[in-house]
Amino acid sequence: xxxxxxxxxxxxxxxxxxxxxxxxxxxxxxxxxxxxxxxxxxxxxxxxxxxxxxxxxxxxxxxxxxxxxxxxxxxxxxxxxxxxxxxxxxxxxxxxxxxxxxxxxxxxxxxxxxxxxxxxxxxxxxxxxxxxxxxxxxxxxxxxxxxxxxxxxxxxxxxxxxxxxxxxxxxxxxxxxxxxxxxxxxxxxxxxxxxxxxxxxxxxxxxxxxxxxxxxxxxxxxxxxxxxxxxxxxxxxxxxxxxxxxxxxxxxxxxxxxxxxxxxxxx
Amino acid sequence: xxxxxxxxxxxxxxxxxxxxxxxxxxxxxxxxxxxxxxxxxxxxxxxxxxxxxxxxxxxxxxxxxxxxxxxxxxxxxxxxxxxxxxxxxxxxxxxxxxxxxxxxxxxxxxxxxxxxxxxxxxxxxxxxxxxxxxxxxxxxxxxxxxxxxxxxxxxxxxxxxxxxxxxxxxxxxxxxxxxxxxxxxxxxxxxxxxxxxxxxxxxxxxxxxxxxxxxxxxxxxxxxxxxxxxxxxxxxxxxxxxxxxxxxxxxxxxxxxxxxxxxxxxx
Numbered sequence: 001x002x003x004x005x006x007x008x009x010x011x012x013x014x015x016x017x018x019x020x021x022x023x024x025x026x027x028x029x030x031x032x033x034x035x036x037x038x039x040x041x042x043x044x045x046x047x048x049x050x051x052x053x054x055x056x057x058x059x060x061x062x063x064x065x066x067x068x069x070x071x072x073x074x075x076x077x078x079x080x081x082x083x084x085x086x087x088x089x090x091x092x093x094x095x096x097x098x099x100x101x102x103x104x105x106x107x108x109x110x111x112x113x114x115x116x117x118x119x120x121x122x123x124x125x126x127x128x129x130x131x132x133x134x135x136x137x138x139x140x141x142x143x144x145x146x147x148x149x150x151x152x153x154x155x156x157x158x159x160x161x162x163x164x165x166x167x168x169x170x171x172x173x174x175x176x177x178x179x180x181x182x183x184x185x186x187x188x189x190x191x192x193x194x195x196x197x198x199x200x201x202x203x204x205x206x207x208x209x210x211x212x213x214x215x216x217x218x219x220x221x222x223x224x225x226x227x228x229x230x231x232x233x234x235x236x237x238x239x240x241x242x243x244x245x246x247x248x249x250x251x252x253x254x255x256x257x258x259x260x261x262x263x264x265x266x267x
Numbered sequence: 268x269x270x271x272x273x274x275x276x277x278x279x280x281x282x283x284x285x286x287x288x289x290x291x292x293x294x295x296x297x298x299x300x301x302x303x304x305x306x307x308x309x310x311x312x313x314x315x316x317x318x319x320x321x322x323x324x325x326x327x328x329x330x331x332x333x334x335x336x337x338x339x340x341x342x343x344x345x346x347x348x349x350x351x352x353x354x355x356x357x358x359x360x361x362x363x364x365x366x367x368x369x370x371x372x373x374x375x376x377x378x379x380x381x382x383x384x385x386x387x388x389x390x391x392x393x394x395x396x397x398x399x400x401x402x403x404x405x406x407x408x409x410x411x412x413x414x415x416x417x418x419x420x421x422x423x424x425x426x427x428x429x430x431x432x433x434x435x436x437x438x439x440x441x442x443x444x445x446x447x448x449x450x451x452x453x454x455x456x457x458x459x460x461x462x463x464x465x466x467x468x469x470x471x472x473x474x475x476x477x478x479x480x481x482x483x484x485x486x487x488x489x490x491x492x493x494x495x496x497x498x499x500x501x502x503x504x505x506x507x508x509x510x511x512x513x514x515x516x517x518x519x520x521x522x523x524x525x526x527x528x529x530x531x532x533x534x
Contacts, residue, residue, distance in 0.1 A: 003286055017284035017291060019270050019378060024284060025357065026416035027294030058417070059424060088365070090292065098355070098382060100416060100423050100448060111286060115365060136403035138439060139418055148415035149293035149367060150325070151406055156367050157326060172405060172439035181367060 002079040004072050004112035009079050012113075021109055023092025026100060027147040029109070030054040031090045034073070035238050035267070036114060041073045041087050043237065046205040051091060054144035060093050060108055076112040085116035086238060092147070117238075122264065124256055125234055126245040127179060129223050130155035130167040135178070137171040137200035145202065152180040166234070168223070168246065171200040176221040182234035182241065183207040185216060186225065187259050192216035206235040206266070213266055214259060231257025240264045269346040271339050271379040276346050279380075288376055290359025293367060294414040296376070297321040298357045301340070302505050302534070303381060308340045308354050310504065313472040318358060321411035327360050327375055343379040352383035353505060359414070384505075389531065391523055392501055393512040394446060396490050397422035397434040402445070404438040404467035412469065419447040433501070435490070435513065438467040443488040449501035449508065450474040452483060453492065454526050459483035473502040473533070480533055481526060498524025507531045 001012040022028035032051050034041040041047075048066050055062045064072075073087055094107040133151045141148055151169070159167035159180070166179045177200035178184055184201075185194045194211065195201040196218035210216060223246075226232065230252045232243040240263050242256035268279040289295035299318050301308040308314075315333050322329045331339075340354055361374040400418045408415055418436070426434035426447070433446045444467035445451055451468075452461045461478065462468040463485035477483060490513075493499065497519045499510040507530050509523035 005286070012286060015286045017286050017288070019272070019279060019282045019284050019380070021284070021291065024288065024291045024359070025298070025355075025414065026420060027414050028417060028420055031292070058421070086365070088292075092291070098353070100420050101427070102420070102424070113286070133407055134403065134405035136401065136406070136418075136439070138401035139403070140400055140421060141417055146417050147292065147294050148417045150295060150408055150413050150415045151403075153293060153295055153367050153369070154325070154407060157369070160368070172403070 001113070001115070002076065004076040006110055009075060017109070018095045020095040020097060021092055022094065022096045023090065023109060023147055025096070028058070029060070029090060029092030029147045030058065030145055031088060031147060032145060033237055034087045034089070036077055036082050036085045036087055039077060039083050041077060043205050044070055044073065046208065047237070050145060050203065050205065051089065054146065055091060057140050057144050058093070058146070059102065060091060061106060062091060062108065064110065072112055077114045080114045082114045082116050085114060087112060087114040122239050122241055124242040124244040125165045127166045127168050127243060128159050128162050128164045128247050130158050130169050132158045133169070135169045135171045135200035137177070137198065142200045143197050143203055156180040170223065174223070175199050176223055177201045179234050182236040184221070184232065184234055184243065185210060185214070186221065186229040186232045187257060188225065188229045192259060193219045193221065195219070195221045204236060206237050206240070209266055210235050210240070210263055214263060226251055231259060233257070233260035233263070239267050268380070268382070269343065271343040273377055276342060284376070285362045287362040287364060288359055289361065289363045290357065290376060290414055292363070295325070296327070296357060296359030296414045297325065297412055298355060298414060299412060300504055301354045301356070303344055303349050303352045303354055306344060306350050308344060310472050311337055311340065313475065314504070317412060317470065317472065318356065321413065322358060324407050324411050325360070325413070326369065327358060328373060329358060329375065331377065339379055344381045347381045349381045349383050352381060354379060354381040357414070389506050389508055391509040391511040392432045394433045394435050394510060395426050395429050395431045395514055397425050397436050399425045400436070402436045402438045402467035404444070404465065409467045410464050410470055423447040437490065441490070442466050443490055444468045446501050449503040451488070451499065451501055451510065452477060453488065453496040453499045454524060455492065455496045459526060460486045460488065462486070462488045471503060473504050473507070476533055477502050477507070477530055481530060493518055498526055500524070500527035500530070506534050
């Protein structure tokens with residue numbers, strides 16, 4: 001495997017992250033996961049736009065142009081011979097010696113990896129509502145894809161411990177936000193609905209496409225609503241997944257729904 | 268500078284963090300910062316206890332005994348000739364190829380660095396109340412010292428942008444929790460008070476010592492309370508700092524208070 005790191009493509013085993021990188025010491029950075037299809041990273045414009053917005057929120061300078069970043073993505077995908085799979089772009093504030101104040105003259109770390117994926121994993125998802133942690137809708141981190149992913153890791157651990165596939169995270173007032181790796185949509189009264197970003201949902205790239213394609217609305221979603229919806233599904237850049245069960249209760253018929261099946265063509 | 272990494276002390280420039288380390292990719296890990304005084308890391312028992320508790324919360328296996336960890340700390344401090352300064356111990360879940368599910372058989376990363384500090388920095392602190400983000404008291408991450416430090420970085424940036432030294436973070440209901448790098452105490456009606464852990468305060472090692480030494484109480488702290496207190500101070504493992512101003516308003520006389528000055532002997 002080859003990894004792109006600050007302009008150089010090299011074997012993963014020879015790629016060295018500085019032990020003082022603030023991405024490691026403080027989670028001070030961002031990432032994007034892109035689907036690779038036919039050797040091409042999909043929706044690059046939208047991913048790079050979100051990356052750039054996140055860099056603005058964190059104040060991480062990103063000197064590379066979009067064209068630079070696209071060349072680097074393409075080169076990494078090609079070097080790893082990935083036809084179907086995914087690419088991950090990671091941007092950190094770079095090394096910082098100590099304390100939380102950013103260095104005056106940061107040297108950001110830009111890393112790209114690309115891996116094939118074993119199979120198009122779109123099997124139906126059984127989820128729980130996470131009880132161990134919640135999303136913090138007061139934090140700007142909710143609307144950028146930062147390296148601070150531990151709440152999601154904790155919720156995911158809770159799901160696996162309960163024999164489920166994934167967990168849905170609530171926000172501070174108990175509204176549904178998203179799953180640990182995907183946005184959530186429900187069909188209710190003939191409308192397709194997804195939690196708003198202000199409730200703590202990540203503005204997902206696939207989410208935006210699905211909102212457009214399905215004419216979906218943003219609306220606060222209470223957990224008890226799953227008892228009343230005809231179908232539900234999860235979306236992320238890698239796929240659209242039927243959500244067929246929440247906390248042990250079937251959604252609709254318990255089978256993948258027609259809206260989800262139709263939207264999967266988007267992927 | 269020499270760094271301890273998984274049993275080996277080596278030059279920092281030769282120390283390599285794996286690009287797939289989950290500490291970097293997901294903030295999946297913990298750290299402890301210890302004060303070094305006379306070549307010895309202080310309060311090791313309390314720091315290692317908190318580290319071990321955090322590892323339990325995250326499910327990161329920590330095979331090393333306390334004696335192992337203390338030997339590693341001592342060796343790192345000695346290799347860097349640190350008499351007065353600080354040591355940082357970082358524990359991550361180690362490399363993981365992709366996705367957020369932890370590997371079945373994790374190989375954690377254990378890293379220790381030690382640096383001298385330029386001076387005993389106990390100058391009075393002027394703080395703001397952060398408005399850009401808040402602490403998430405619903406998350407177990409509030410009570411462990413995880414690598415997810417970006418909310419604090421954001422609040423710190425807000426403080427510096429406002430010409431202040433530090434920021435105090437509120438929780439979801441608007442109660443004061445802590446500063447970006449320290450716990451907060453106030454003196455009110457002859458009592459010393461600090462926000463409870465359940466409100467979102469990190470259970471700081473120095474905080475515990477100060478609670479004992481000052482007979483302090485845990486009590487929810489509203490931001491307007493700063494107008495009524497006779498003094499306030501901040502504590503972390505490296506020091507106890509007078510807090511003399513919040514949002515431009517002097518606390519008490521605007522001078523370091525007697526309780527703070529007395530407690531500084533603890534450091």
